[in-house]
Amino acid sequence: MATTTPNYGWTVPTSTDLVKDGATAIETLGDAIDASMNTALGTKKAGMVLLNTTSFSGVASQSISNVFSSAYTNYRILLNLTAASVTTTTFLRLRTASDDTGTNYYAAADGVNWSNGAVNSNLITQSAFIIGRHVTGDTGYSKYNFDVLTPNLAQYTCLLGGHSGVSATVPYHNHGAHWSVTATQFTGYTIYPNSGTLSGTCWTYGYND
Secondary structure (H helix, E strand, O other), X not given: OOEEOOOOOOEEOOOOOOHHHHHHHHHHHHHHHHHHHHHHHOOOOOOEEEEEEEEEEEEOOEEEOOOOOOOOOEEEEEEEEEEOOOEEEEEEEEEOOOEOOOXXXXXXXXXXXXXXXXXXXXXXXXXXXEEEEEEOOOOOOEEEEEEEEOOOOOOOEEEEEEEEOOOOOOOEEXXXXXXXXXXXXXXXXXXXXXXXOEEEEEEEEXXXX
16 A cells, blocks of 8 residues: 655555556656645746856966856856965956957946945946955955856846955955947856966856746
8 A cells, every 4th residue: 555755745655565556656756746846946947056166276267168058047156266366356257259358347346344344336347347356365265156147148247246255354245237239148257366366166056037
């Protein structure tokens, strides 16, 4: 006689059930799991999917290629970085076969100094997004997280996120837009410091629609 699982109540066979009923039992169990997952997630797919993990050490720049596609509209990027120089500004460029180095990046970086409460803010047009600043000694503690919106659509690409490190005095909130006449459909990105090198790990996720 069939029994049920303790948490979800899925019907499963017992050791005394007939072998000839095996296919039916598997179908019943599969349908139950399928229905429970769809109810729990509210969709046929999970909320975010890990597309790429890249680790690197002592590089002047690191490109992550072929992660933006028509499969997803928006993306989340997480970074865990260390820098070789005392104070480093970290940048991000969008790319297809190569980086877009044109002055199409409208970027703002806002930060509040932990020691004196001063507000640091700037808005500039340049050849890359500013995604944060890094101080030597933040091994394992310099964290970046940001969303990249519609990079693979023929629309403007926007970036929203933040950065903070234990040794840094200013946590930053970063936001910007890539404005171009052609509204390029980008497939990846490159991160790099203004000087020195970077080491760390980068995770790229796709948001399911």
